[in-house]
Amino acid sequence: MALAVESTAQGAFGSTGQRCTATSRAVVIDKVADEFVQKIVERAKSFRLGPGDDPNTDIGPSVDEGQFNTVLKYIDIGREDGAELLHGGKRATSNGLDRGYFVEPTVFDRVTPDMRIAREEIFGPVLSVLRVKDFDEAMQVANDCDYGLSSSVFTNDTNMVYRFVDQIESGMTHVNSPTTGGEAHIPFGGVKLTGLGAREQGSTALDFYTELKVVYVDYTGRKREGNLY
Numbered sequence: 001m002a003l004a005v006e007s008t009a010q011g012a013f014g015s016t017g018q019r020c021t022a023t024s025r026a027v028v029i030d031k032v033a034d035e036f037v038q039k040i041v042e043r044a045k046s047f048r049l050g051p052g053d054d055p056n057t058d059i060g061p062s063v064d065e066g067q068f069n070t071v072l073k074y075i076d077i078g079r080e081d082g083a084e085l086l087h088g089g090k091r092a093t094s095n096g097l098d099r100g101y102f103v104e105p106t107v108f109d110r111v112t113p114d115m116r117i118a119r120e121e122i123f124g125p126v127l128s129v130l131r132v133k134d135f136d137e138a139m140q141v142a143n144d145c146d147y148g149l150s151s152s153v154f155t156n157d158t159n160m161v162y163r164f165v166d167q168i169e170s171g172m173t174h175v176n177s178p179t180t181g182g183e184a185h186i187p188f189g190g191v192k193l194t195g196l197g198a199r200e201q202g203s204t205a206l207d208f209y210t211e212l213k214v215v216y217v218d219y220t221g222r223k224r225e226g227n228l229y
Contacts, residue, residue: 001035003176004154009043011152011178012127013105016060018067021150021172021180025111025118026129027138033131037109040127041087044105049092051100059125061101068101071124075106078117083108083128113144121147135160143169149190150179171195 011023028036050057062068068091075089088106091098103124111118111128118128132138142151151170155161161175171190172182182188187199198207218224 001032001039005036005039005043007152007154007176007178008040008127009047011180013044013047013059013125014178014180016062016103017071017125018063018123019180021182022123023152023179024122024126024128025142026127027141028129028131029135029138030131030133033129037086037107037129040129041107044087044107044127047105049097049102049104050095059102059105062103062124063101065101067123068103071103071122071126074117074120074122074124075103075126078108078111078115078126078128081115081117082112083115083117084110088125113141119145135163139164139167143167145169146192147190147194148192149194150174152177152179171199 008023008026011021012026015022017024026036026040047058048056049059052060062071072091075085079085079089086107086109088104090104092102092104103126106124106126107129108117108127109129109131111130113119113130115128117126118130130141132141148170150172151168152174153161153164153168154176155164165173165175169191171194172188174181182201185202187202187204189195189199189204198204200208
């Protein structure tokens with residue numbers, strides 16, 4: 001539980017949620033959901049907001065005013081759709097933060113798969129918690145999405161690990177670690193509506209950055225007789 005909470009917080013609120021691999025949704029089994037939610041809210045409350053050049057800062061600002069307004073808009077949408085706002089949900093204004101585009105780390109509970117905050121990328125420090133009854137429903141909810149870049153599973157059950165790895169619809173997945181992060185020599189990319197074209201990085205990077213051209217050269221100087229192509 002401690003690892004799942006810390007990794008989820010890191011994935012959701014690190015880099016102010018402004019990473020393509022940021023953790024937008026936490027799909028949690030009912031029997032541990034109350035404990036998880038309590039601890040993730042406590043963790044969200046502990047983050048220190050401030051300028052990025054301050055070594056004591058945990059969460060910086062949105063990249064610009066447009067993105068700042070987009071994040072606040074999605075928070076309003078979450079409220080309107082009936083999600084339970086447990087923490088955050090507004091602009092941070094204390095200690096001079098009102099001079100920047102700072103959004104409090106935000107946690108929504110009892111989010112349902114049909115809500116927009118569970119289906120669309122917010123690109124901000126907003127986490128949606130979706131409660132499910134068991135592993136099978138967790139997989140259904142996790143895959144009920146138009147996108148599939150990165151995912152994580154937290155469990156001590158090796159069987160569950162391999163079931164998750166086999167069934168999850170994402171281009172990258174992590175076991176007991178955050179959705180963010182990776183190695184430069186490993187292919188990077190997603191499935192479904194995530195990304196465009198081949199994978200970046202690793203051996204596949206050549207395909208990503210290559211425009212293929214096929215050239216036929218007839219060095220015989222004679223009229224071609226075959227019709228194979």
